[in-house]
Amino acid sequence: MRSKLIIFVGFIVFLFVVVSQIRFTRSPSTPQKQADFILENSYTRHFIKGQSQFSLEARRIEIFENSFHISGAVIRFRGGVELYADEVQFDMRKATLLAQKHVVIQHENWKYTGEEVSYFLNEKRFSGYNGGRLVLSK
Amino acid sequence: MLRLIFASMLFISMLYAATLSSDQIDIEADRFEVNISSNHFVAQDNIVIRQGEIIIRAKQASYTRAKDIIHLLGSVEMVYGPLRIVCEQLVFDRRKQELQGSKSLKAFYRSYEIEGETLIYRINQKIVDFVGMTTIHENKNVIQGKDITLDLLKNKLYSNEKTHVTVEKGSHGR
Numbered sequence: 001m002r003s004k005l006i007i008f009v010g011f012i013v014f015l016f017v018v019v020s021q022i023r024f025t026r027s028p029s030t031p032q033k034q035a036d037f038i039l040e041n042s043y044t045r046h047f048i049k050g051q052s053q054f055s056l057e058a059r060r061i062e063i064f065e066n067s068f069h070i071s072g073a074v075i076r077f078r079g080g081v082e083l084y085a086d087e088v089q090f091d092m093r094k095a096t097l098l099a100q101k102h103v104v105i106q107h108e109n110w111k112y113t114g115e116e117v118s119y120f121l122n123e124k125r126f127s128g129y130n131g132g133r134l135v136l137s138k
Numbered sequence: 139m140l141r142l143i144f145a146s147m148l149f150i151s152m153l154y155a156a157t158l159s160s161d162q163i164d165i166e167a168d169r170f171e172v173n174i175s176s177n178h179f180v181a182q183d184n185i186v187i188r189q190g191e192i193i194i195r196a197k198q199a200s201y202t203r204a205k206d207i208i209h210l211l212g213s214v215e216m217v218y219g220p221l222r223i224v225c226e227q228l229v230f231d232r233r234k235q236e237l238q239g240s241k242s243l244k245a246f247y248r249s250y251e252i253e254g255e256t257l258i259y260r261i262n263q264k265i266v267d268f269v270g271m272t273t274i275h276e277n278k279n280v281i282q283g284k285d286i287t288l289d290l291l292k293n294k295l296y297s298n299e300k301t302h303v304t305v306e307k308g309s310h311g312r
Contacts, residue, residue, distance in 0.1 A: 081174055107174060109203070114170070128170035134179065136201070138161040138232075 035062035035069070048090075053078065054121075058088075066092050073099070081107045083119065095121040103128075111135045163208075163232070164188040165199065177203030185210070187230075192218045192261070194228065206232045214239070216259075221266070221290060222246040223257065235261040247288060250295065251275040254286070264290040 039046075039061040046056045048068075059072030068090040075083040075097070086101035097119040099105075105112045105119070105126060114132030119125075167181035180200045187194040187208070197212030208230040216223040216237065226241035237259040245252040245266065255270035266288040274281040274295065283297040 079174070105172075112170065112172065123173075124175040125171065125173040128172070129168075131166070131168055132170050134165040134167075134170060134172070134181070136163045136165070136232075 033064060035064055037061075037063040039063070068092070077121075079107075079124075081105065083117075085117070097121065109137050162189070167199070192216065194230070196228065208232065219290075220248050221288075223259070225257075237261065245288070247290075249276050250288075252286070252288070266290065 039058075041059060046061070048054050048056055055076045056070065057074040058070045060070070062069040068088075070088040070090065071086065073083070073085050073088040075088070077083070082105070083097070083099060084102070084104040085099035087099070089098040090096075091098070097117075099117045099119060101115060103112075103114050103117045105117065112126075112128060112132060112134050114128040114130070116129045117132075118127045118129075120127075164187070165181055166184070166186045168183035170179060170181050172179045178201065180198070182198050185194075185196045185199050187196075187199065187210075194210060194214065194216045196210040196214045199208055199210050201208045210228040210230065212226065214223075214225050214228040216228065216239070223237075223239055223243070223245045225239040225243040227239065229238040230236075231238070238256065239259070240256045243254050243257060245254070245257060245268075252268060252272060252274050254268040254272040256268070258267045258269065259265075260267070268286045268288070271282065271284055272286040274283075274286065286295060286297045288295050
C-alpha cells in the first residue's frame with residue numbers, strides 16, 4: 001500500500017516536472033511598423049497637400065513614411081465629396097485610400113454606404129466591394 | 139374655414155412626403171464602380187433597386203447622371219404590386235419616370251401572362267404600353283394584338299384602334 005502511494009506521488013512529481021519544462025511558444029507575430037508620428041484625438045482639420053489634396057479630421061492618425069493609417073476618419077475632397085470610415089489606409093505613392101468599416105461616401109445627389117472601398121484619388125473614382133448601397137436623390 | 143386650411147395643409151404635406159419617397163432611389167449590389175467626375179456608376183451582382191413600391195432585380199446596372207437613366211441587364215425582374223415584369227434589358231428613365239423593357243419580355247398581371255417585344259411602363263400614370271405584336275394568355279384563352287395597353291388604375295387591357303381587341307377583367311371567358 002505504501003509503495004503504491006510512493007509510486008503515485010512520484011508519478012505526480014514526474015508529471016509536474018515534465019509540464020513545467022514545456023514552453024508554450026507562440027508563432028512569432030509580424031513586427032508592426034512603428035509610425036513616425038501619431039496624432040491622437042486630432043479632431044482638428046488637417047490639410048494634406050501635395051499630389052493628392054484633401055482635408056482630414058480623425059480620432060487617430062498614424063503617419064508612416066509613405067502612408068497614413070487613419071481611425072475614425074472624416075475626409076473632404078475638392079468638389080464637395082465627403083468620405084467617412086472607421087479605418088482608412090492612405091497610400092501616398094499610389095494615391096489611393098482603402099476605407100473599411102462603416103464607409104460612407106457622399107456627394108451632391110448620391111450617398112454610398114458599404115464596408116470596403118478603394119478610392120483612387122487621381123482618377124476621382126472608387127470601387128465598393130462586399131456589398132454596398134447607393135441612394136440617388138433627385 | 140380653419141378646418142379647410144388645416145386639411146389642405148395636411149394634404150399638401152402628405153403629397154410632398156409621397157413625392158420625396160418616390161423621388162429617391164435605393165440601389166443595393168455586391169460591387170460598385172463609381173466615377174465621381176463623370177457621375178457614372180456601374181453596379182454588379184445581386185442588384186436590388188427600390189423606388190417607392192417598385193422593386194427591380196438585375197445582374198448589372200449602370201447610371202449616368204447627365205441622362206439620369208439607369209440601364210439594367212441580365213435576368214431583370216420588376217415587381218410593382220400585382221404587376222411583375224421579367225426581361226433581359228430594362229431602361230429606367232428617371233426624368234420621365236418610365237421603364238422600357240425588351241428582350242425575352244414577359245409580364246404577369248393577376249391571371250394574365252403577356253408576352254411582347256417591348257413595353258413602356260409609365261409609372262406616374264400607372265399605364266403599361268406593349269409595343270409591337272403582343273400575346274396575352276389568360277387561363278386557356280390566347281389573344282393576340284398589336285400595341286396593347288394595360289391600365290393598372292382601371293384594371294383594364296385594351297388595344298389600339300386597328301386591332302379592336304378589348305379584354306376587360308371579369309367579362310372574358312368566365
